[in-house]
Amino acid sequence: MTSRPGAPVVEMHGITVALGGVRVLDDVNLVLRPGEVHALMGENGAGKSTLIGALTGTVPLLAGDVVVDGAPTTPTSVARSRADGIATVFQETHLSPHLTVAENVMIGHEVRGWFGIDWGRTRERASAALAALGLEDIDPRAPLSALSPATKQLVAVARAIVLEPRVLVLDEPTSSLDADEAARLLGVVRRLCDQGVAVLFVSHFLEQVFEVSDRMTVLRGGRVVAEYRTAEVERAELISKMLGEDIDALQALRSQRLAHHYAGSGEATLRAASLGRQGVLEPTDLELSRGEVVGFAGLRGSGRTELARLMSGAERADRGELWLDGARVQLRSPGVALRHRIAMSSENVRDDGIVAGLTVRENIVLALQALRGWSRPLSRGEQDAVVDTYLDALHLSADDLDRPAGELSGGTQQKVLLARLLATRPHVLILDEPTRGIDIAAKLEIQRRVARLAGEGVAVVFISSQLEEVVRLADRIVVLKDREKIGELSNGPGVTVDTIVEMIAADVDELDELDELDPGDS
Known part of the structure; x- marks a missing residue:
């Protein structure tokens, strides 16, 4: 039609x-x-x-x-x-791996003859749909399970156009x-x-x-x-609209080096060498030092979360190496990372962080108990000592301790999750969107705590869609785009939100020119 x-x-x-x-x-x-x-x-x-x-x-x-x-x-x-x-193809293709390409393309729309499905004509229709998209090289008889993720995505598109949407x-x-x-x-x-x-x-x-x-x-x-x-x-204008800042306001912003900025010193505590994963993140080099905050800046899908997950064991790298305090480590899971004193807070607190049915007290001691082993449960006195420490430090309410964490506000949940991670005494703390969806007071409280942690010698990775937070907190800013690191900035008075926006918005050719002019600036 x-x-x-x-x-x-x-x-x-x-x-x-x-x-x-x-x-x-x-x-x-x-x-x-x-x-x-x-x-x-x-x-x-x-x-x-x-x-x-x-x-x-x-x-x-x-x-x-x-x-x-x-x-x-x-x-x-x-x-x-x-x-x-109207036809839709989602990120998850919902194809059947046990069927052939033709069967997936034509499912529900098979050509029927006198004796049921006419598979010959059905395969011809599937081939025609593939050919219409310039995909003649895809064999309609091939099992879907043998195809690459990219080819499966193309098969999903072919299925969507069978009905000529x-x-x-x-x-x-x-x-x-x-x-x-x-x-x-x-x-x-x-x-x-x-x-x-x-x-x-x-x-x-x-x-x-x-x-x-x-x-x-x-x-x-x-x-x-x-x-x-x-x-x-212009790309900068588009990014400004997406992030909710007027372009004039972005240009007027200036980074302010506040008292909670600390400079790292000595050998890197965590070093990534060509760390990456096929289809997830290009090989990336990065160093973190004790006492510094390193910000990851980029739009969603840029690779900032993916890099954090590879550094914390939440996702396994298939290339590159990680070194912790000079020794090579393999982080096969978040539990292994935690034993190495690397802790991460996911951007999706409700699904990947807080256990909604457990109380605040139980959530706070959860990671510490996992480190100790479930055969040696923390006594109530030990739990109270841990909880009391972070009750004061993060201004949590004692009245909430025995309430299910799922009943609390987003800001309180974020602070409970931070308390859980801090109870393990991490050397490296990775925070992915720790201030998303919470009120200003809770945001400022978490930002102040991040600054104090750096002052206490923790290496902190801070990820936020709010670039002004990254500029405010970070000593160094790693900029990512389209699943790869495109530059790194040493924070200072000359670095603004607009600096990062322009870096993200720049064409690939423009970035290459910047690198050629002054590689040290990127």
Whole structure:
């Protein structure tokens, strides 16, 4: 089916969604045009996934209208959205590894004959779908399990276009692909546009967005804050809109070296040499010294969390080495890292940090008990001694100690998690988004504690989407983009938020020129 010439294929007006009584989308408008790639931009929690859900029928609307090819529709289910000509490919492909490529492409739409499925014609249809995307080299008879992640993602796209959709939604389709694999998928996306398909493209990789998209809409806090033609927007302006800072305010900001900045000295306590993982992070070199705060700066998907996870044993590296106090270590798990006094706080506190059903007291002593071994339980007196130490240090309320941690505010949960990690007396502390979603008072309290920890000789990695926090706290700033380290800054009066934004926003060629002019500055 084809759309009216020159008319939008999808129009979303006044889309409002409430979850748990809280508006997560508020009066959002979005227009998709045939033959265009429209990028949906925004940091984590901006509302991108919710808007996709509103379009594809998985999230109910509180208010708003959806028009497809000029006709009003009510997206109430995935089946209804498919009937409207909308297909979606998610980061997780949901393919069956035990079926062939053809079976995955055609599942639910097999060609039937007198005696059931006509597999010959079904494979022909699958081959035609692959060929339409320029994927003739993929064997439709091959078992899916034999294919690379990139090829599986392409198979998922082929499955989505079997019904000739008007709109294709791609949600982080390149997140697990390397550069060459991503380039091939982006080529397929442009080919679909040439065929008149409207593509809604969601990605945190700026270079890919600027390469493939024609138009972009920026969400922040559930609202549309900007819409651009891709060719007409500067990267710095886009990043500023995503982060919630006006470009003039960013340019006016100056880093202020406060009393809680400490300079590292002596041999590095933790050193990464070409540390990386295929499809996750390019080989990275990094050193951490006792008594310093090293900030990781970059947009979501830049590799900042991935580097932290490789350094803490949360994910295993498949290349490079880690050295701790001069000795090579292999961190096969967070438990092993903890025994080496390397502790990490995940960005997803509710899922990967706090154990919601345990009390605050039990959460605080959890890691220390794990280090000691479950056959030697901490006595109540030992627990009280540990808890009392951090009750005062982090201004926790004694009234909360026996409450389930899941009932507490986000800021209190963050402080409980920090107390748990500090109870292990770490030499290296990695904090991924420790101030996300909490009030200003709790943020300042955690930032002050980070500064004190550095003063006490702990090597701290601090990751935050709020770049002003990184500039305020860090002694050195490691800048990442598209899964690789692109530079490192020694913090000082000349380093501002704008310095980092411009570094992230720079084209690859511009970064190369900077390196050639003054390698020491990067």
